Amino acid sequence: MSTAVILMNLGTPSEPTAPAVRSFLRDFLSDPRVVEIPRPLWLAILHGLVLPLRPRRIAPAYAEIWGRSADGEPVEGSPLLYYTRRQAELLQEYLREQRPDITVTHAVTYGEPQLESVIARLRREGFESFTVLPLYPQYSATTTAAIYDQVAQIFRNSRDIPDINVVRDYYQNPFYIRALANSVRDYWEKRGPADKLLLSFHGIPKANIKKGDPYYRQCCETAEHLAAELGLNADQWQVSFQSRFGKAEWLQPYTDKTLIEWGKKGIARVDVICPAFAADCLETLEEISVENRANFLKAGGKDYHYIPALNLRRDHIEALAAIVEEKLPLRLRG
Numbered sequence: 001m002s003t004a005v006i007l008m009n010l011g012t013p014s015e016p017t018a019p020a021v022r023s024f025l026r027d028f029l030s031d032p033r034v035v036e037i038p039r040p041l042w043l044a045i046l047h048g049l050v051l052p053l054r055p056r057r058i059a060p061a062y063a064e065i066w067g068r069s070a071d072g073e074p075v076e077g078s079p080l081l082y083y084t085r086r087q088a089e090l091l092q093e094y095l096r097e098q099r100p101d102i103t104v105t106h107a108v109t110y111g112e113p114q115l116e117s118v119i120a121r122l123r124r125e126g127f128e129s130f131t132v133l134p135l136y137p138q139y140s141a142t143t144t145a146a147i148y149d150q151v152a153q154i155f156r157n158s159r160d161i162p163d164i165n166v167v168r169d170y171y172q173n174p175f176y177i178r179a180l181a182n183s184v185r186d187y188w189e190k191r192g193p194a195d196k197l198l199l200s201f202h203g204i205p206k207a208n209i210k211k212g213d214p215y216y217r218q219c220c221e222t223a224e225h226l227a228a229e230l231g232l233n234a235d236q237w238q239v240s241f242q243s244r245f246g247k248a249e250w251l252q253p254y255t256d257k258t259l260i261e262w263g264k265k266g267i268a269r270v271d272v273i274c275p276a277f278a279a280d281c282l283e284t285l286e287e288i289s290v291e292n293r294a295n296f297l298k299a300g301g302k303d304y305h306y307i308p309a310l311n312l313r314r315d316h317i318e319a320l321a322a323i324v325e326e327k328l329p330l331r332l333r334g
């Protein structure tokens with residue numbers, strides 16, 4: 001039986017314009033997994049304020065990162081989509097020798113290519129076994145559970161459901177931790193070490209954690225493993241949370257406030273890594289690499305470096321292969 005592996009990430013607008021950003025945000029922010037405030041209230045805010053105003057503000061930021069990468073190498077279009085597609089191609093190449101029975105492709109939760117059409121195409125091609133790998137190392141209901149929902153929705157009316165499994169998380173997978181550590185070591189070999197390493201994770205509302213979302217705990221565990229692998233002392237690193245959205249309290253400490261404090265305190269060099277992002281995207285290339293750099297330098301910091309996401313690193317692709325391998329139906333394991 002042929003198996004297909006589907007790498008998934010959040011998704012991105014089809015182009016960096018306000019109408020395309022609006023269409024993407026409508027799809028994304030209408031998902032009850034993403035925003036949990038009472039439905040009628042949220043729909044009024046979304047359609048009355050967010051969709052009329054935010055796209056015009058965010059589209060220029062998308063335009064800024066379109067075709068850009070963290071290391072200056074050009075990418076094609078949306079960095080998030082480019083890296084996700086290339087990750088699938090590289091994983092396919094990596095697996096080809098040992099596992100010619102496996103096909104690797106990609107899909108996104110919001111926007112294109114959608115999971116439903118990818119699975120429909122693969123089924124027409126004769127695939128009967130699917131492994132979905134959400135590229136979110138840390139599980140959150142706001143991201144990973146939305147993918148489980150889509151899988152369930154796609155097969156809701158099917159009688160003969162194929163063999164399908166979803167990777168829940170890989171926040172402490174040793175290959176993932178090692179790839180993160182290698183990326184920091186490689187960076188420090190070229191540019192020398194930082195005074196402080198900030199591990200900035202995408203935030204979620206604090207209320208979600210109180211309701212049982214394991215995301216915060218998983219972020220902290222990833223951070224502890226990474227710091228241990230790098231042999232850092234407690235005063236050499238810290239965790240923070242970025243990309244706050246809306247008025248509610250989100251996970252703390254906030255990345256922007258932390259960097260301003262550190263700049264004011266006279267910490268000269270800070271390096272930032274974003275372990276929750278498998279690919280560089282708006283939230284790393286703009287918010288971390290541009291906005292927060294400016295915050296830190298304005299507050300008195302001297303030197304600021306963003307260590308790129310794992311993107312297309314060979315050790316990242318090896319980690320994805322190991323994660324997939326663990327999930328494959330037993331009879332297919334090599």
Ligand SMILES: C=CC1=C(C)c2cc3[nH]c(cc4nc(cc5[nH]c(cc1n2)c(C)c5CCC(=O)O)C(CCC(=O)O)=C4C)c(C)c3C=C
Pocket residue numbers: 010011012013029034035054058078080136140142143202203204205215243245276277280281282283
């Ligand atoms: C509204 C609440 C949001 C939650 C909760 C949230 C969680 C969350 N998001 C990611 C990863 C990504 N988010 C990205 C963009 C993005 N995220 C939100 C909002 C929430 N995210 C918005 C509104 C946007 C769009 C940009 C903006 O308008 O500010 C992206 C980048 C997409 C790209 O095209 O580059 C990623 C990736 C995680 C991992 C997460 C929870 C753990």
Ligand SMILES: [Fe+2]
Pocket residue numbers: 202243
């Ligand atoms: Fe987000």
Ligand SMILES: [Fe+2]
Pocket residue numbers: 243244282283287
């Ligand atoms: Fe943001």
